[in-house]
Amino acid sequence: GAGVSQSPSNKVTEKGKDVELRCDPISGHTALYWYRQSLGQGLEFLIYFQGNSAPDKSGLPSDRFSAERTGGSVSTLTIQRTQQEDSAVYLCASSEPTGNTEAFFGQGTRLTVV
Amino acid sequence: GNSVTQMEGPVTLSEEAFLTINCTYTATGYPSLFWYVQYPGEGLQLLLKATKADDKGSNKGFEATYRKETTSFHLEKGSVQVSDSAVYFCALITSGTYKYIFGTGTRLKVLA
Numbered sequence: 490g491a492g493v494s495q496s497p498s499n500k501v502t503e504k505g506k507d508v509e510l511r512c513d514p515i516s517g518h519t520a521l522y523w524y525r526q527s528l529g530q531g532l533e534f535l536i537y538f539q540g541n542s543a544p545d546k547s548g549l550p551s552d553r554f555s556a557e558r559t560g561g562s563v564s565t566l567t568i569q570r571t572q573q574e575d576s577a578v579y580l581c582a583s584s585e586p587t588g589n590t591e592a593f594f595g596q597g598t599r600l601t602v603v
Numbered sequence: 604g605n606s607v608t609q610m611e612g613p614v615t616l617s618e619e620a621f622l623t624i625n626c627t628y629t630a631t632g633y634p635s636l637f638w639y640v641q642y643p644g645e646g647l648q649l650l651l652k653a654t655k656a657d658d659k660g661s662n663k664g665f666e667a668t669y670r671k672e673t674t675s676f677h678l679e680k681g682s683v684q685v686s687d688s689a690v691y692f693c694a695l696i697t698s699g700t701y702k703y704i705f706g707t708g709t710r711l712k713v714l715a
Binding site: 493495520522524530531532534537539544545580582590591592593594595596597 | 635637639645646647648649652692701702703705706707708
């Protein structure tokens, strides 16, 4: 696609429910990233994919968080048993695999846990 | 490890004022440096970048020069507009790595 697409743009969920956030990267970008941005905060790295593999999951806050990527394209970030502290904007980005190039960001998914 | 330090915000300026947002970095190897801008309610957009020492990135009247000797990449604009109000993030990535390192962001508010 022309840019990184994320869905939904907004999600309100009840505490304890599971949510899935989707990211569709730029075609041909093998590197994909998930970041979290809490209100007034910077960007917190969650996970990195190269193709379908996730060599670095070190940023996932707990075992309630998981992510997968299929076909080297679409990625899904799943949060199980959501908590209020999970409320944030979840940003997805993709880039070419060569390094030293810019990452392209989606518009983000604003998650609110009530 | 690699890190990026940005000046604390918020920065409030009058329209047509001169803007500087400081950014310094710590990195092994030779990083590429970026400035991203986030307008209210939107994702991050690349504003400018520089990939080697003494390079100057520029876009929309903004400039930043890659200074290896001072490990800095300060963002400047000669005359800001109300539409420049946003959060600005400095970032780096080093060759052979995959993780973009972001600063904490600096909020700019420009008053008419």
